[in-house]
Amino acid sequence: MxxxxxxxxxxxxxxxxxxxxxxxxxxxxxxxxxxxxxxxxxxxxxIDKQSNSLTQNDELVNLKYTGQTAVEINHNQPTFSQNDLQIKEGGWQKLSSLDWLGRPQVANALLNLKLMPPSQKYQTRERLTIKTPGYHAIKTGTNNTDWLYNRSHLIGYQFTGLNNEAKNLITGTRQLNADSRVNAKSMVTYETEIADYLHQSKNNYVRYQVTPIYKNVELVPRGVHMMAESNDKTLKFNVYVFNVQDGWTINYLNGNAERRE
Structure with missing residues (x-):
């Protein structure tokens, strides 16, 4: 017993x-x-942190949102090296590994018309199923399409056709993706600029880099740093897009959010 x-x-x-x-x-x-x-x-x-000079990411994460979703960095001039801009290998995209918190990191590409997927008129786009770090299904209005968060692509789907890939998707606000205010700029503004340029000629290339900017161990990025430069230098930009939504307070640590009164 x-x-x-x-x-x-x-x-x-x-x-x-x-x-x-x-x-x-x-x-x-x-x-x-x-x-x-x-x-x-x-x-x-x-004390140790203060003794080191700030990196560009440190500077970007400390930028304060003052009502303008996208702001220019370095006078809108990208900082690619000549080696970065080489096009002899043709178009490509490279995604970084997820970090220890499962967060996507910098995404790089050399975009060209050949990489772009068929129009959605001819090929249906698959539904997104990846749960990005910090994602919550939060409605901002009464319509079923009014959601606070999107699963935002770093390298846009329209450029390479890559969709359900955890290394390429972050939790981004609707305002980060496509700010609907008059004359406002957001990720889609610059993505459309690139797409229009690529459609002009099969010989057009755009060196592209998108970096999600996190603060410490937060799961949701404070914003994204976007840089692009075409092979003929006619298209170029260097911008930071805030991951914010007017009227909402976001807890970037876990993605929870509350409407401000």
């Missing part, structure tokens, strides 16, 4: 350990976020 009780007790302990490990695994991202966040508040860590 004693052996039976001991065995039952041991099984209960084992079950408890398994449940605990399962809970930790399912919540590993939020737990890791908290650990890193606490560490970042350390005085020693802050």
């Amino acid at each position: 004693k052996n039976y009780k001991r065995g039952r007790f041991a099984r209960r302990i084992l079950l408890g350990i398994v449940i605990f490990i399962g809970i930790v695994y399912l919540n590993r991202v939020s737990i890791l976020q908290r650990i890193v966040a606490l560490g970042s508040q350390s005085q020693l860590l802050n």
Whole structure:
């Protein structure tokens, strides 16, 4: 009888350990976020950070939104090297690996008409099924199409036809994707500019780079840094697009959001 009780007790302990490990695994991202966040508040860590010069990403993440969704960086001049602009290999795209939090990183491409997918009139686009970091289905209005977040492509679908790829999708507001205000600019503004240029000639190339900008361990980027330069230099830009939605307060750590009164 004693052996039976001991065995039952041991099984209960084992079950408890398994449940605990399962809970930790399912919540590993939020737990890791908290650990890193606490560490970042350390005085020693802050002193170390202050001793290093700010990177461009540090500067971008600290930019303040003042009502203009897209702002120019470096006087709108891209910073590609001559080697970056080589077109001898033809069109291509390269996506970075996800980081330890599962977040997409910088995406690079040399865009050309040959990479572009058939018109959706002839080929139906597959439905997006990837759950991007920090994504929540939050309605901003009564219409079923009025959602706070989109799953935003870094390299737009229209350029390469890449759709359900976790390395190429971030949680982005509708305003980041396509700001509907009069004369406002957003990602679609610059993507349309590139697409129009590429359609002009099969000999047109555009070196393109899109970088999501995260603050510390936040899952939702504060914005995206977009750079492009054509092989004939007639098209070029260097902009930062804020991942914001007017009238809403976003918790970039986990993607929760509240409407401002």
